[in-house]
Amino acid sequence: MQRTLALTLILLSMPCGAQAQTPPTDPHAGHAGHGAPADAGAAPTDLDPMRDAGVPAASRVQALEAKAKAANQSVAAATWQAIEACDTCLAANDLAAVLASRPAIEVKPLEPALVAKSKDTANTRARAAAARALLALPADQQPAEAKALQPTMLKTTSVVGRMSWDPKEFQAAPGALVCIEMNNPDSMQHNMLLVAPGALSEIGVAADKLGEGPEGKRRQFVPDSPKVLQVMGLVAPGQSMQLWFFAPDKPGTYPLVCTYPGHWRLMNGKLKVK
Ligand SMILES: [Cu+2]
Structure with a gap:
């Protein structure tokens, strides 16, 4: 021990x-x-x-x-x-x-x-x-x-000072096991959420609202919504983190978004499930 x-x-x-x-x-x-x-x-x-x-x-x-x-x-x-x-x-x-x-x-x-x-x-x-x-x-x-799991390994990096990811668009087969790794060389924290198709604005606005109160930090700016499908927590400057999940069975375009207050409009991407 x-x-x-x-x-x-x-x-x-x-x-x-x-x-x-x-x-x-x-x-x-x-x-x-x-x-x-x-x-x-x-x-x-x-x-x-x-x-x-x-x-x-x-x-x-x-x-x-x-x-x-x-x-x-x-x-x-x-x-x-x-x-x-x-x-x-x-x-x-x-x-x-x-x-x-x-x-x-x-x-x-x-x-x-x-x-x-x-x-x-x-x-x-x-x-x-x-x-x-x-x-x-x-x-x-x-x-x-x-x-037999054959994971789809994806990798992205937060672009220093730009509130963006490179790359920001990904693809996975329906139901595939997916790992997204985010490296964060930026000087600020970023997270990454996978949300339901069409829910980017709704979740982004909710996250900004969360940022206005003490509950925001407590929840790491993750809105309490069934449209939030997967959550990679805040990644500190200079660190990296992996998010593992099984892709949705339903084909579609699923937004990826950083919900740190103020980031979502620029810091978003897509997971195309097809
Ligand atoms: Cu961010």
Whole structure:
């Protein structure tokens, strides 16, 4: 346990540069410890590390370690429980990053559950987390089901000082497993949401409104709307983050948008599902 803690501290203290260099095409990179979400400055203390966005990565891992210790289970098992309980909560992608960063020896016992969930047609965020964790296993330890997932790996960078992404248009097949990695060399935070077709303005206006009150930071400027389909939390300057999800089954053009207040009109893109 002490060794695990020491390893965690080493991984969490890795410089931003190391994280930015994570090869996006290597789905195993998660086990090098680079999957954890970026810290977004001081966060409100009443956040639930098992459900809320905006919890610093180190605090979230600490909470998961405490949960694991109390239940006499591995951190991976505690994290998977939290993911299953969280379903559509804003922490889903952050929790998935933690699970993908755990050592294979912790994740392997969860394999039957992860394989079953990765085939779940309900297509929850837990399903994407399960697929991501399976793909983060070393290649020689992956079950056959993981190899069949064939993720579409996409990468973008925030353009310094321009409130834009390069590239900003992507394509994926209906129902495909997708990973979008955003590198952020800009001096400000950015997030990335996938929203329902035609909902860009509605979500953008709602995000700007959120930015006017204290609830905005608490929710990391993610509007509470069923039209918000996927959420990559705020990525700090100099860091990168991955968002894993299964593309919608329904073909169409799904807007991508940064909902940091004031950004949405310029900082948006498209995922074409066809
Ligand atoms: Cu932005």
